[in-house]
Amino acid sequence: MEYEFTTAADIKKLCSKHKIKISELAKRYESERAGVSHVVVRNRMKKTRDVIWEAIENGIGNKKKSDLKMSGGDAAKMYAQLTNMRDMMSNRVCVRAMAYALAIGEQNALMGRIAAFPTAGGAGVVPGVLFSSSQHFHAGKRRLLRAMFCASAVGIVIASGATISAAKGGCQAEVGAAAAMAAAGLIEMQNGTVEQCFDAAAITLKSYLGLVCDPLGGLVEVPCIKRNSIAAMAAIGAGDMVMAGIKSFVPFDEVVRAMKNIAETMSPKLRETALGGLAATPTGNKIKKKLGLPIIK
Numbered sequence: 001m002e003y004e005f006t007t008a009a010d011i012k013k014l015c016s017k018h019k020i021k022i023s024e025l026a027k028r029y030e031s032e033r034a035g036v037s038h039v040v041v042r043n044r045m046k047k048t049r050d051v052i053w054e055a056i057e058n059g060i061g062n063k064k065k066s067d068l069k070m071s072g073g074d075a076a077k078m079y080a081q082l083t084n085m086r087d088m089m090s091n092r093v094c095v096r097a098m099a100y101a102l103a104i105g106e107q108n109a110l111m112g113r114i115a116a117f118p119t120a121g122g123a124g125v126v127p128g129v130l131f132s133s134s135q136h137f138h139a140g141k142r143r144l145l146r147a148m149f150c151a152s153a154v155g156i157v158i159a160s161g162a163t164i165s166a167a168k169g170g171c172q173a174e175v176g177a178a179a180a181m182a183a184a185g186l187i188e189m190q191n192g193t194v195e196q197c198f199d200a201a202a203i204t205l206k207s208y209l210g211l212v213c214d215p216l217g218g219l220v221e222v223p224c225i226k227r228n229s230i231a232a233m234a235a236i237g238a239g240d241m242v243m244a245g246i247k248s249f250v251p252f253d254e255v256v257r258a259m260k261n262i263a264e265t266m267s268p269k270l271r272e273t274a275l276g277g278l279a280a281t282p283t284g285n286k287i288k289k290k291l292g293l294p295i296i297k
């Protein structure tokens, strides 16, 4: 396949050969892989964008708690802060990004419709960063779509070289991967170079290496929802570093290899089994008791 890639090095080569951005390469790759036209691929991504936006809108206005009352209403609280920025240390882009990320996570916990981007557990980060930033830049729907394609390409590299499954690699593979994808997409939205996209992705992913998956009661609520929100801030921070001229000392492909090594040595207790980390705290055990799950001491 002409546009196939599995590494950042492949992407750099192909983008330079065809004189295209990562987003365009991702679109051509998907078109070739799925055997459909570019228009079909773009329309599918548009649908994803619309599903995400619907989830954000539903989430920021919803104060309903989840069944076990572990989550709900925080997106509305955060979004309301946009009318009272004097109490906030971060700027409007960040506050809105956190609110959007919380909104997606809360909708997921309420069994609402979301788009797994790249997974359901990490689905808040990319929308938080890219949808909030596109509003800030008045980027328009097309530029947002391109940023989403760019983010997707980074997700493919992580899935090819390591994993995006928490059961295999812990939360570094869900929220960590999503944060790296978001950081790259943000740079492309700002018209950055391919190298800058991967610098931002590498800086972000390095910061999430080793992050374990330890959801209370095995439900994707705590710590997942707030973790997405904080990861959105990390991605924006990495993007700002890159726009300031900072590079990643370790290339992205090496970071992905390190992530794979860590995943292979991570205890099964910390890979989506709810047997360790926060899931095994007294608070985590209370939730397990409510769910009738065995408590392992």
Ligand code: SF4
Binding pocket: 121, 122, 166, 170, 171, 172, 174, 175, 212, 213, 214, 215, 219, 220, 221, 222, 223, 224, 225, 227, 272
């Ligand atoms: S803690 Fe586990 S379930 Fe929650 S977001 Fe991270 S990987 Fe997903």
